[in-house]
Amino acid sequence: MAVSRKLVAVFAADVEGYSRLMGADEVGTLKGLTERRAILDRLIEEHGGRIANTAGDSVLAEFGSAVEAVQCAVEAQTALAQTNSSLPPDKYISFRIGVHIGDVMVRAGDLFGDGVNIAARLQSIAEPGSVCISGATYEQVKKVLPLSFTDLGPQQVKNIGEPIRGYVAGRLVDTPSAAAFASSSKSLPLPDKPSIAVLPFHNMSGEPEQEYFADGIAEDVLTTLSKIQELLVIARNSSFVFRGQARDIREIGRILGVRYVLEGSVRKAGNRVRLAAQLIDSLNGSHVWADRFEGDLDDVFDLQDRITQDIVAALEVRLTFGEVARVWRKRSGSPLVYEHFIRGRTLNLNYAKHTHAQARLELERALAINPAFTPALCILAFTVTDQVRFGWRRDETTSYETALEHGGQAVTADPSNCYGYMAIGYVRLYQRQYDEALAAGEKAIALGPNCSDAYTVAGMCLSYAGDFRKCAEYEKQSQRLSPLSRNDSMVDEARAKFHLGNPVAARDIASRVLVERPHWLTAQAILVASLWNLGSEDEARLTVKRMLADHPSLTASRWAQGLPYRHQTDLDAVVTPLRLAGMPE
Structure with missing residues (x-):
């Protein structure tokens, strides 16, 4: 034959x-x-x-x-x-x-x-x-x-x-990271307060496109819980990696370091929505609470709040007077914007000129339906800022002001939403308005004590402003809240360790990031600076060659221009080793 x-x-x-x-x-x-x-x-x-x-x-x-x-x-x-x-x-x-x-x-x-x-x-x-x-x-x-x-x-x-x-x-929204694989055999210690992870809700509608809607429901419950100081709530970037995986709840609790895990399902038919949820004790797999909720599509926020209120009651968590007003704040708007929003956020995660342009279009479509939808306003502020940062838009001043306006609109629409202040802090950092950036970062953490992104952004602002010790503390907290998706916070932690005079720690952290994201320029730059200061000059030169292979037009001065350091000495500490290791001027 x-x-x-x-x-x-x-x-x-x-x-x-x-x-x-x-x-x-x-x-x-x-x-x-x-x-x-x-x-x-x-x-x-x-x-x-x-x-x-x-x-x-x-x-x-x-x-x-x-x-x-x-x-x-x-x-x-x-x-x-x-x-x-x-x-x-x-x-x-x-x-x-x-x-x-x-x-x-x-x-x-x-x-x-x-x-x-x-x-x-x-x-x-x-x-x-x-x-x-x-x-x-x-x-x-x-x-x-x-x-x-x-x-x-x-x-x-x-x-x-x-x-x-x-x-x-x-x-982009749900690929498990290598950290998730590596951590699957490890356990995180339980905190000294109730801890919970919200898994992606099952879409029971029989229509694959309704997965966006189910994700939106789960995310909203998670976001509301994350506002409560007396809880530890795992970020969606870590809890959503278990989508479609046949893992035991006890294993998920062990990997994420939480006592309780929330599962749910969503069935949407016409203008009716049916939600089911169950809270499970990950120590023994027993059910702590379970219930079903049904109502009109326009009542979906109220249904979500009923789930969250029952969870808080089941965990016997007492809210302060300020938390009661902030957590159960009445929201308005149609859940129909979820699909455009989640598509926009997904596209935003892939840092490329065309995907950011597409992300902006999707987010603007969401806001055309509901101009006060704060999640879309916040992500749009980040998207516009990044378009300037990466050189994909030339109108720097106008774009930053547009991004700042989106963040301000988010805060006006929902003063309790930490992402609005995160967006403001992010824009202000790249405008070199450091005091405003730091204040916005602290406000974001105050409103979202369980928001890993808030600690990451606040830590980044602290890092560029020169408070490296506090930056490292915030980035560690971010990683605890998102143990399976932590590269962003690890990069800022590596930068903080470098400036604190610990190039060994900076080298090791940056190297771990590069195992998963081998072409991340910021992690590569910190690695080069750390290697050079440790005397590993050949390795530093090799890393610069890799950077230039991916970005042939990259120069030291161009790289320095994009780093919003407050102090020139801090900027020089990072950029000088890059020049010495062979990056063109």
Whole structure:
């Protein structure tokens, strides 16, 4: 039989825990697998792929394009997670998917060879519900697809001689970070006050696009809880990474370091909304509280508040007089803006000129529906500021004033929303209005004592203003509130450690960030400065070469111009090692 060779993108998928599922419910598992195979088969065909081999719970397909293969894999995981949303976690049918571009042998339509083996090994190290791609695949898709890519480093896999670099590919809003994988075997100590994580609510509407609406409901409950001083509330960036994963609640509580975990579901039909929620004690898996709520779409904020009030009562938390007024402040507006808002925020997370432009359009569409929707106003302020920071808009003065106006409108619409003050602090920092930036950062923390982003932004303002010790404290608190998504705060902590005269700590923290975000210029700059001060000049020069390879037009003066340091001596301390290590003037 003839054997031919060709270069293809190999797509390998396999069900997690298939034998366990069959042992528990053979008929139900076969039915569920058939439904999911229909989803996979359809998406593979839509993206120009060809199914080569199937064996029970596994699928092997080939694509002529790495971009189509990865896009198909990510879309498949999103669709498959949706099918799990109506099931209890022990009945989830979750796939692992691996993608590799390589040379394969073809015989009678079947695929063989190292290209297939590598894809299969990448599939085996993927988390359930996630996509793991090879370094070769990453190089083909990184600048094309608006996805998040998390570098897992070199992976030694069975029967493959050389280590294979792996990346987790996924949607920007919910890709688990390498920190999440690394932390899954560790425990965080419980705080000395009630602690809670809010998981993404299941979308029970039967319409995938309603996932945005379900996310908005869960986020609003989380945001309200985060205003309460006597609670510790984990940030969405960490709690939402468990979307679609069949993890035990006790394990989630251990990973996040919380006593309680809130689960929920949302069913939207016409103008009616039905919410269900349950609060679970992660120490033993017992239910502390559960209830259902139903009402008109226009009453959705009241329904969310009823859930939150019941949680506060179940945890026996006493609110101060000021908290009562702030936490239960009556809100107005339509939840229909959620979809535009979440799309805009998702696009904003991918720092590129075109995605920020698209983010701005989506946020402006949300505000066209509800001009006082504070989340959209806040993210729009950050988006406009970043467009100037990264040189994507030239009208610096006008844009900063526009961003400041959006932040001011957010504070006017909702004086209790910490993100409005965060946005003001962020803009003021890049306007070099340091006292106003610091005051806004402190106000954000006062209003959002459980908001990890508030500590991150306030810490960044402190860092550039010269208070490095307090910056480090704030960034540590940010990381406790978001233990699985903490790179932003770690970069500012690394900068603070560097200026505090601890280049070893700065080097180590920056290096950990670069494992997940290998091309982050700020982390690379701190690493260079730390290495140079430690006498590791060759490593510093090598890091500068990597920076210039990604950004050929980068110069020391251009880099310095974008750093809003209050004191010239602090700026020189970072930029001088970059020049000495070979960055052009």
